[in-house]
Amino acid sequence: MRYVDGLDTARKYSVIGLGTWQFGSREWGYGDAYASGESAAIVRRARELGITVFDTAELYGFGRSERILGEALASSGGTDDVVVATKILPVLPLAPVVQQRGIASAQRLGVRRIDLYQVHQPNPLVKDPTTMRGMRALHDVGLVDDVGVSNYSLERWQGAERAYGSRVLSNQVQFSLVHQDPLDGLVSWAQETGHVVLAWSPLAQGLLTGRYDASHRPSNALRQTAVWLPENLDAAKPLLDLLREVATGHDATPAQIALAWVVTHAGVVAIPGASSVAQVESNAAAAEIRLAEDEHAALTAAARAYRPRTGVPALPSLVRDKLPI
Template identity: 50%
Template sequence: MAPIDEHDWAPRKRHTDPRSARNVASGRRGIGRTLSPGRHRPRGPPRPTATTAATGAGCGPGRRTREGGTDVRYVEAGGTRVAAIGLGCWQFGSKDWGYGREYGETTALELVRTALDLGITLIDTAEAYARGASEAIVGRALGDRRAEAFVATKFTPAAPTSARVVDHGRQSALRLGVDTIDLYQIHWPNPAFPLAPQLDGMRRLLDEGVVAHVGVSNFGADRWARADGFLGRPVLTNQVHYSLLWRKPDRGNVGYAQANDRILIAYSPLEMGVLGGKYSAEHPPPGTARRRNPLCLPENLARAEPLLATLRRIAAAHDATPAQVALAWLVRRPHVVAIPGASSVAQLRHNAAAADLDLTDAEVEELTAESDAFRPVGGLDTARGLVRRFRAPDAGED
């Protein structure tokens, strides 16, 4: 069910330290590296545990500290502090994710700028999203506020030679309008090509200052460790599919992140709205992208109903939404941040508020138990269900 089996491109940009007087006074939440601007980590092993810079305490599943009177939940690792909730921008410039023929650039610009206002400074995109249009939109949206953002993008590993990695990194930086990409990630493992040349290209980009940190995406823990070895310095992040309905990262990646002072970035944390509680077996979600997702099959929505009912009940107890509860559960996991997408500013604000939602230990345990009990249909049943969905008329399809 996972998209990939192993779920298994100058002078440097200046960055704003969120602990500075300006940020403390404004109560901003966000990301700030403890390294001096324009420097990357030297070669060598990572620190053994993640820490919370403002308190000196271990962050574990994500510590709250108070800055300017505002509760902040963040994870710090490898000299970088990351707000627990980021913004995924795969929908920018694309019609492929159920947002219609065009995802209006005005909306995208408003989302990015509002995200920065809310302290959502981790902005994630990729060269593959709308063939580079997402990166360009993000760059225009950041404008003169680039120093407030922690910009992450991804390299598409098709024929991934070292020279190709370097060339594509430079092109992404141009589209984003930055001198230095904060986090440059390999989008997925390509088993047809060796990994070492890709990390050699990443190392060259680090040395040139085109990127500040290297990450991977859709890597299993063993391959993540191999990438570390090839790079010769820490591969800071791994972006993986992770949610209450998809727990595969618990089988290796979460432990690796904890043990090696790394960060796990969870994409699809709301499973295209399934964990928002508004869909059911009788009313499955519309849209081509959702049709491709086996979790959106009526059979799987029916099997997920006990978990969805628990989400709704806990949400009611907190005057929250099921989606906020699902995000709050996820960012309590050790060394995990989430990058939900958003189709509106209102949805973005709801996502941001999830980081401040205090679930009780009993509620977390109950959600985990319901998640453990979820067993989706698989194999031929999944294939047949997807065929049925693609053949069925869809009034919600543009």
């Protein structure tokens, strides 16, 4: 495993972490057996492989994910050598609410201190100064070590940091070969200033695994978006073919190459989920893949050439896709 270089934090951040949205979240359809058994095995194996970043949120399963993760960490060695990261559901993130929710998350996780406490989404009505007052209070009493945000623009991230009065360590954003927007500002700023970008959905909900095409699409309801329309899967074919080609040269999988591309960028931690021990092993192995400069450039160019039809232009196709044949 590799770790983020030059990061001034109490604990080291592995470049591959573990996202735990699936832990306890009914919408993924993994069932109670996964929550009670496989999730603990995944966490245990992740630790053995050197993964230190474990990310959850109050929203995931409305607290179930935090409880499951906390129990899994406790049973596999405690939390003294890992980064426990969670997020507040920012429905009304006023300072007193932030303090209350932080205490509740710590109790569910079974920890005395949350290593990274994040604002899950920017609130359009509640401004960051009041939210960050709550975060500051949690930090000052020792309940929170580092503070982060999620899905923030660079400008709002910087504004939140000014409101907090010291470093807001991280910004968790969607970042992958097919969601490259963070490259235009967020990633470079993080690299220059000692911050971290946490990449959620680094495999684009499975698109970059190369398992799917227009004739074989995922059935999970969470994946019924425009990206999975047959014409968009056809548009992704050149990128997926290149991923397979590069993967062959490294004796790897397309998913591992997609993760390796993300963590090639300094200051970035990828936090893919894992449905099995085998998947967390595969994810962790991606940290050791070193892409050549020409491979990285070719993947970036292919990704920039991929232009799926989304938003309003995709609505007619989405409607047709849902209609019975």
